[in-house]
Amino acid sequence: MAEIVSLAEAVSALVHDGDTVALEGFTHLIPHAAGHEIIRQGRKELTLTRMTPDIVYDQLIGAGCARKLIFSWGGNPGVGSLHRFRDAVQNSWPVPLEIEEHSHAGMANRYVAGASGLPFAVLRGYSGTDLPRHTGTIAEITCPFTGEKLAAVPALNPDVSIIHAQRADRRGNVQLWGLVGVQKEAVLAARRSLVTVEEIVDELEPVPDQVILPSWAVTYVAEVPRGAHPSYAQGYYERDNDYYRRWDAISRDRDAFQAWVRETVFGAEVTTK
Template structure:
């Protein structure tokens, strides 16, 4: 620390927020909580979902724009009471067997929005607004199945001078948001490239946030490329290094999507007994995600290797 008497301000120490996945889930995910799991197409926090199952969390409300394989697994693990989502499915590969069974049986409460409706809920939550207006529900039947999608009268006159009715959605403020990113420093400054999704807004909307990354890098790496910092440290409560943590989804620049797994999942989740056996073997029967990947095998993992496509560096400039 610099001596204040020397004429420079003392540097405040910043907390190291690194935790193991087990520690982060134990500290921040409690029974009955509302948990947002966000990441669009890539950067899906699968390993975090598996740890929630291992720790036996229950009665959760899960918010996820694209409820997919990890959502199906959490439901099958008896962790979920309510689901808030838009798209639901095993992308390009089929259905989510357990999710469908529980919705049809009435065991799972499902609150449906459009993608844009979910985005607006996170935006309202992040900005601490009472609601967020959107036009895209005009002509849709989604409001008929979701009473929380409502209409208000605009305080401003329409172009024809009349009073305009517009749809609004309520804010979404999760107890904890869990997102995936490519890298972060030990303080939680998380950097993302490729599809960025709604991760930053979901983090700001939440009371607490866990960021799972492929690697924790030196402070200098993050400072050298600040525009990639999608989520700043002050919004993060825990940062977890978990290589391969998005599998079977992909992480841009690190590994590819496991299409074989997605195709097989439709068959696994379509059979309740086979699904229970899979969870017992691959999730509850593994100590952590490292053991899960070891069980998957290096040969299988090598097939998912991503080729190189480097971005050109930029000159941020500095005072001479």
Template sequence: MTLREAVAAYVRDGDTLALEGFTHLIPVAAGHEIIRQRRRDLTVVRMTADIVVDQMLAAGCVKRLVSAFVGNSSAGSLGELRRRVERGEPEPLEFEEYSHYGLVCRYLAGAQRLPFYPLRSYGGSDLPSVNPALRKVTSPYPGPDGGEEQVYVVPPLTPDVTIVHAQRADRHGNVQIWGLTGVQAEAVFAAHRAIVTVEEVVEDDVVRSDPNRTVIPAHAVDAVVPCPRGAHPSFAQGYYDRDNAFYRSWPQTSGDPERLAAWLEEWVHGTEDHTAYAEKLGEERWRALAVGPAPSEPVDYGRRL
């Protein structure tokens, strides 16, 4: 599908939407298309709420945010998010906070259709005081000292739709990722519907030649979207580097509501699709983000004679 077709078919007003990719392969182009289609009242789940969340907030798409880390990836603040959380301007944001591992466990519980997932890391933390979803249960098994033990648990997360970006997939939806990974597979398996945008769609034989890179199998994917440069300003290992200049400029853009609105009008609503956005950035910008070859050692999987 095209990105426009996939968002129109699978993302609905009021949905719980997971956007995952950890520093690397962030599905920014998908976020922009959701803005273009003016989706509303979304609950957005993102372990690391960053620039794409800030943009979707400013565009009026997001009613509620579920996240662990909030920030502009070591390059400053998110102006729109801070205004909504700190001052309730232009309106308050419902914000549900977890640790990174807490959200990983929520995805695992959703993917495995479990009623909850146990973890120890909330012991001694203040997070349970601000998030009533973090609860304790008594273990059915004795603790290390033979006595009764209580552990924290988190509820399952089952998004209406998960969107991730990846390097490549075949037409069936077998998705391959290399380099830095996050919880893409868990988030896809936990969801009712899944869209995967990719740098390129390749022939079946390419995927079959290196099956261990297939992080997400076809049966979990509803739509495959060819979307070159679809992670900008984040990076796609082997395709282009992170646009650090963009990240550094974002606090100035998002710090001023009028400047942010103008940016959205020019760069998102003012571009027909992500191809137009990438072309607007210009080839000089893309040349600066070019990466050189760094092939991995070939592996011989062997076959029957």
């Protein structure tokens, strides 16, 4: 059953050096506050996995937390490149970064296989691409029924999956809605999990198209208002587009980035309950 703790307590207990860690959220409900807490606690040698790594992963990589990135697309959405990511790959700054690239469909199916207790997933999504030549975790298999050539990818079972959601009740049942990605699958595939939420309430009021994660599927819940900022949380706040634009200039320069980490990550007071 999920335990309600502070963000700092959850990250300290769940995320260890060398772990494989997923921070999932698709444009919406991206767990930025949790990413910053990982930086504050100085975690190193992490394998970061995410379908669409954007600026929170740029921050984690630039802070030296990551040794490897498993992903399907990376960028500052609507703005451009991830400059800390690029610097790590091209110049090994602040530490070398290994990459493992998949398609969106491949990543999603890897999480689904992990959540389903299966060893691998099968899909057609890599046909005609160069990814199988560059990514060792894509294999060609033959369908035993039709003879069709298909791609297989191994299940993805992170040590820790972290997501953000709108609400949880006091028993640790989690409710999210709006634009969602593979948050549910990432949590179910993980060995341990943390859900940060906008608020903890006595009862979860039903919402159209909601996703419910039952308490038994979650390790820790932490109340972190605005924990997805600068991404948005439907029903709570909008996307901070200016933040994404400002990040481009900050992330281009190593000194500017390090100053940002000191002032914003280590200097900011985090509101948690």
